[in-house]
Amino acid sequence: MSEMELEEREFETVTMDINMGPQHPSTHGVFRMILAVDGELVVDVEPVIGYMHRGGEKLSENLDYRQGIGIQDRTDYLGNFNCEHCYVMAAEKLAGITPPERAEYIRVICAELNRVASHLMFMGAYGTDVGLFGTSFTYGFREREQIQRFFEELTGERIMYNYFRVGGVAWEVQNGFEEKCRRLVRKVREGIKDIDGLLTKNEVFIARTRDVGVITPEKAIAYGMSGPMLRATGVPWDLRKNEPYSIYDRFEFDVPVGTNGDCYDRYLVRLEEMYQSLRIVEQALDQMPKSGPIMPEKMPRMLRIPPSECYMRTENPRGEYGIYLISKGGNHPYRLKMRSPSFCNLMALKEMLIGEYVADAVIILGSMDIVLCEVDR
């Protein structure tokens, strides 16, 4: 056959189903994607979740308001303090309890340092996804290790803190809390500059993440996306600013917003958020009362909440974490619905992935920064 004839003949192609199975180093947990690919182009994707479903909501119905904090820790294991914060605030709202000032400041410091630790994990894992195998992990984890050591001194645990209580926090902070915290903030700030230098202007990183996985703001809102995913598309919605809870209205901080809605913008938004969180921690250390109670005086030993319901939400590192708490009296919830940000963000995976290459599937999934325990509860 002449070359002209070869060019004109149309190749018949068939879409192939590829399973990016639950055991996969880049799916950030037990997550399964059934990709229908045409060559290297993704034509359809079906996400399959549920491998980490542990029945957290049903378990919470049988645990009282102190035992249930352990379940919240294990829901988002990277942003634990933020989940605990939401749960204790929901219970406090229904019971009409106001935590003392010192406890509020300790909570904010813990929550913001936890946000930094979570984003450091993202930096480490995302650099690995893009191709810097190992290097970005060690950069991210060097600082995360210091934060975890600080929390271990405070609570006794490196990850499953279980420190917040309804009404305040469990016990007083460690000796030298303030100077240790300030030293930690300084060191972490230097470490973030290192990660910034490694990834932000890296040609390979930009080539792999620029204009990949773009989503428009209208579609993002329709899918219920929140957090850095939504802010990267240009929507300046942050619950700490728009619906201030706890004492966040006393701090000055900026909310970074992206322009394109691609993976690179999501990375930049999270990077800047880390700097802003450290700003909040420093202001909280300045404003915190030097001494005072950490639990209200008349706290009952077994908390009973009158019949009512509310939807309490916090700004987790991944987005809006919500708890719809229905109480019918008694010392445990009647219904505890956890609205996790990764669950809602993951609904838009199909939207972002169709039309991209298989190699970009890993990049897009990595940029969503999902935590499977939170998706499946």
Next chain:
Amino acid sequence: MTTEAGAPQAAPEDPVAKLFIELFPSLILNVARNPMGETILTVPPDEAPFLLRQAHEKPELGFEFLRCITATDQQKDGLELVYSLLSMKHGWTIHIKTLLPPDNPVIESITPFWPGADWHEREAREMLGIEFIGHPNPKNLLLDDDLDIHPLLKSHPLAPIELKQGYQTF
């Protein structure tokens, strides 16, 4: 709070509830407020998808963001669905509640016009047995594909720990 005449009354300082009652006076059964100061509107299950569509598409209401769909087993009263909506434009949050009869928990799906309801409805279906008509993919989400139980119903018990650990048998 409902008056004897049947039309629900809103608290004077609640602009959202007043707007809803003005626009849809016949649909709303009850108006309440939760401890956070947000409105909870109770509507019958046949009208709930219509009201949600109006809330989503009418510009003066402008609820673009579906926060959460909470499905609860209220036992004898039925199965309760609470749609929590957010209007970023106005800064309003409302909760639209509807009660489905326990023997026939069927409601129209809102996924066709609100893609963010997809997995919430799938989870409500597998956890409580509520059927959503018109849902594009009503398979099990978190549980095994062939498992036909509805764990979050109150009649589905949580096994005592002793049973699990082998100390106690039925």
